[in-house]
Amino acid sequence: MQKRKLGNQGLQVSAIGLGCMGMSFSYYPFPEKEDAINLIRKAVEQGVNFFDTAEVYGPYVNEELVGEALEPYKDKVIIATKFGFNIQDGKSIGVNSKPEQIRKAVEGSLKRLRVDVIDLLYQHRVDPNVPIEDVAGTVKDLIKEGKVKYFGLSEAGAQTIRRAHAIQPVSALQSEYSLWTRQHEKEIIPTIEELGIGLVAYSPLGKGFLTGKIDANTKFQQGDFRNTLPRFTEDARKSNQALLDLIDEYAKAKNGTPAQIALAWVLAQKPWIVPIPGTTKLHRLKENIGAATIEFTTEELKQIEEVSSHIKIEGGRYPEALEKTTGL
Numbered sequence: 266m267q268k269r270k271l272g273n274q275g276l277q278v279s280a281i282g283l284g285c286m287g288m289s290f291s292y293y294p295f296p297e298k299e300d301a302i303n304l305i306r307k308a309v310e311q312g313v314n315f316f317d318t319a320e321v322y323g324p325y326v327n328e329e330l331v332g333e334a335l336e337p338y339k340d341k342v343i344i345a346t347k348f349g350f351n352i353q354d355g356k357s358i359g360v361n362s363k364p365e366q367i368r369k370a371v372e373g374s375l376k377r378l379r380v381d382v383i384d385l386l387y388q389h390r391v392d393p394n395v396p397i398e399d400v401a402g403t404v405k406d407l408i409k410e411g412k413v414k415y416f417g418l419s420e421a422g423a424q425t426i427r428r429a430h431a432i433q434p435v436s437a438l439q440s441e442y443s444l445w446t447r448q449h450e451k452e453i454i455p456t457i458e459e460l461g462i463g464l465v466a467y468s469p470l471g472k473g474f475l476t477g478k479i480d481a482n483t484k485f486q487q488g489d490f491r492n493t494l495p496r497f498t499e500d501a502r503k504s505n506q507a508l509l510d511l512i513d514e515y516a517k518a519k520n521g522t523p524a525q526i527a528l529a530w531v532l533a534q535k536p537w538i539v540p541i542p543g544t545t546k547l548h549r550l551k552e553n554i555g556a557a558t559i560e561f562t563t564e565e566l567k568q569i570e571e572v573s574s575h576i577k578i579e580g581g582r583y584p585e586a587l588e589k590t591t592g593l
Contacts, residue, residue, distance in 0.1 A: 266312035271463030272436030282315030288505035469540035496580035528556035
């Protein structure tokens with residue numbers, strides 16, 4: 266698989282990564298542990314070298330899973346993880362990016378991931394109570410100490426990114442980006458392009474919707490967090506079918522699948538954008554990786570832009586209270 270640069274500090278990863286969260290967090294039902302380990306290892310064999318996790322996924326169990334799965338390959342892969350939450354009694358209870366908390370999180374992540382250094386360390390969500398300069402300064406020290414290689418932010422606003430980058434160069438911003446989540450194009454993407462920061466696009470398949478496998482009649486299992494999302498109400502799914510129709514049209518023309526078209530579109534936007542779709546199924550993993558071979562002409566991209574600009578996406582991506590924690 267082709268590689269892409271994330272930032273100007275030397276970080277290079279496979280053009281498509283693997284988001285591991287859903288293997289043990291948010292998307293019920295979860296696969297058996299051995300099946301998840303096998304899937305992650307199959308991803309390496311297929312050319313994926315970029316894997317995403319976080320201490321809060323579980324909490325902790327996702328990092329443990331990723332650490333065990335990738336231990337035989339740890340010199341060949343890039344593992345990204347995140348800090349930034351208070352975790353008590355197995356639950357996340359709000360953001361916390363105090364320097365001592367960052368250090369505590371890093372020590373835990375190093376053990377769970379079974380590595381000597383964290384390749385890419387993100388602040389998971391902006392902490393309004395801790396100056397971003399203190400966060401960036403702490404990560405800068407961790408880099409000097411050899412515990413972290415590269416610094417990242419997640420769902421941060423433009424000014425926060427600038428302030429952090431001035432203290433410790435940011436290699437990657439991880440934020441939601443897909444054909445139906447494009448608000449970052451207005452200010453965030455131009456800012457990181459100016460600063461030479463890469464974008465890691467999470468939920469590039471719209472939490473499954475853009476695969477075409479979800480419709481108005483789909484029932485999510487109890488515990489699946491899509492049950493709480495405004496964009497996944499029955500009425501919203503019915504309304505948002507118009508975007509799927511557009512994607513399906515190009516899937517037929519390109520002899521691909523809707524998922525491959527959605528991922529290929531993300532890849533086509535900038536050479537420094539890396540999508541990290543998640544899956545628990547081997548055939549979906551192979552399908553997602555296949556998106557890297559699909560290319561659009563300039564005219565096709567203009568057509569997609571023109572048609573999609575007239576499609577109104579129904580429903581917010583998160584409930585209002587959760588959206589406020591994104592730091593934008």
